[in-house]
Amino acid sequence: MTSNSPNFLLPVPATSLQIPPQAILQNGEQTLRFSLVLPTYNEANNISDIISKLSEILDTEILGEYELLVIDDNSPDRTWEIAQNLIPKYPQLRVMRRETERGLSTAVIRGWQVARGDVLGVIDADLQHPPETLLKLWREIQRGADLATASRHLDSGGVSDWSMIRRVLSRGAQLLGLVLLPEVIGRVSDPMSGYFLVRRNALAGVTMNPLGYKILIEVLGRGNIRWISEVGYVFQERQEGESKVTAKQYIEYIQHLIRLRLSLWPVERFLRFGVVGFSGVFVDMVVLYLLHDGIFNLPLTRSKIIAAEVAIINNFLWNDIWTFGDISTRQRGQRQRIKRFLKFNLICLTGLILNVALLNLLYNLLGINEYLANLMAIGLVTFWNFWINLKLSWRVTEID
Numbered sequence: 001m002t003s004n005s006p007n008f009l010l011p012v013p014a015t016s017l018q019i020p021p022q023a024i025l026q027n028g029e030q031t032l033r034f035s036l037v038l039p040t041y042n043e044a045n046n047i048s049d050i051i052s053k054l055s056e057i058l059d060t061e062i063l064g065e066y067e068l069l070v071i072d073d074n075s076p077d078r079t080w081e082i083a084q085n086l087i088p089k090y091p092q093l094r095v096m097r098r099e100t101e102r103g104l105s106t107a108v109i110r111g112w113q114v115a116r117g118d119v120l121g122v123i124d125a126d127l128q129h130p131p132e133t134l135l136k137l138w139r140e141i142q143r144g145a146d147l148a149t150a151s152r153h154l155d156s157g158g159v160s161d162w163s164m165i166r167r168v169l170s171r172g173a174q175l176l177g178l179v180l181l182p183e184v185i186g187r188v189s190d191p192m193s194g195y196f197l198v199r200r201n202a203l204a205g206v207t208m209n210p211l212g213y214k215i216l217i218e219v220l221g222r223g224n225i226r227w228i229s230e231v232g233y234v235f236q237e238r239q240e241g242e243s244k245v246t247a248k249q250y251i252e253y254i255q256h257l258i259r260l261r262l263s264l265w266p267v268e269r270f271l272r273f274g275v276v277g278f279s280g281v282f283v284d285m286v287v288l289y290l291l292h293d294g295i296f297n298l299p300l301t302r303s304k305i306i307a308a309e310v311a312i313i314n315n316f317l318w319n320d321i322w323t324f325g326d327i328s329t330r331q332r333g334q335r336q337r338i339k340r341f342l343k344f345n346l347i348c349l350t351g352l353i354l355n356v357a358l359l360n361l362l363y364n365l366l367g368i369n370e371y372l373a374n375l376m377a378i379g380l381v382t383f384w385n386f387w388i389n390l391k392l393s394w395r396v397t398e399i400d
């Protein structure tokens, strides 16, 4: 049956894990309203049932306007083949068989890359995510949400048969996430959910870099998501097939959190800012020398004030071209540049006052050695300067 059955399989994208801003359509194809991905690994006993249930539910609301995408990792139980044989009965079904790449999160992204829908979604294929919740999620997106996610931790939600150990591990993982990535994990009650819908335009052009199981974290961290809606659901007992969750998933989750943390912190930008800061110290020294000693013999205070301002101008120019160059090019025009310069100047001045205050606090109040105290004050003020400048002077506006 295998060798001569028609091949309806989708090709696996060989590109990076970027979500296309628009659906990539083959000749004659139209965009759809909704694409739902079902990642599968050894779900032979569940796949027909879930496809039938999902189709029945979605047909009531968006008949002909959606697709179901089964992304299978070459399951030994041939889930992909069973799914493929369902296509004649369910024309909205498409199947991908991945033979080299593995893993739940990348499977979901590969599905979204070939998706034709404006709204992208994911659901487990093992019937643990109740299909009935799907319409509630869909309606939240219709109300305007960028992301609609099913949660086990709302009043109407829960887990049916989880052992104490699994509950504790799950909550522990969430707590760890809250510590490492509060601005991501803290946005939803159930960040571990693998059942959610997201608008394509919230992910358009975003390159994902997930690891393991927790794709929602990646979407929240890298996507442009403003409105989030949550819908409660009870995680069902697995009826057929086996769980793939092992200790490996917990380790990958921690690795994933750290990776996302590092990439969300603008580490590279901060290093550039630091290099520019050093160049400013050099400029300040040279100008001070030239004004005070070298050529002009000006008084020390006046020389220092001019030297500091020249250093500020030096730093501003390098930061504007290099550190924040990508942002500056989006805020063109001389007026914009002058505005950025004035803000930068003001922030640097406030930084100086903060520096003196901190030095006094650390030295006089805490009795820390004055040079060590100065070093700590400089470090803290550099962070402050960087952060405030990032948020105010070179603010990324949402216009484009």
Ligand SMILES: Nc1nc2c(ncn2[C@@H]2O[C@H](COP(=O)(O)OP(=O)(O)OP(=O)(O)O)[C@@H](O)[C@H]2O)c(=O)[nH]1
Binding pocket: 038, 039, 040, 041, 042, 043, 071, 072, 073, 102, 103, 104, 107, 123, 124, 125, 126, 128, 194, 238, 242, 243, 244, 245
């Ligand atoms: N393509 C693909 N799908 C996977 C992979 N691992 C798991 N899946 C699918 O992802 C969904 C969730 O996996 P499960 O093992 O059920 O994980 P879970 O629901 O969190 O855990 P249980 O409650 O123990 O079942 C199921 O549809 C799996 O078949 C994988 O490596 N590749």
Ligand SMILES: [Mg+2]
Binding pocket: 124, 126, 128, 238, 243
């Ligand atoms: Mg499961």
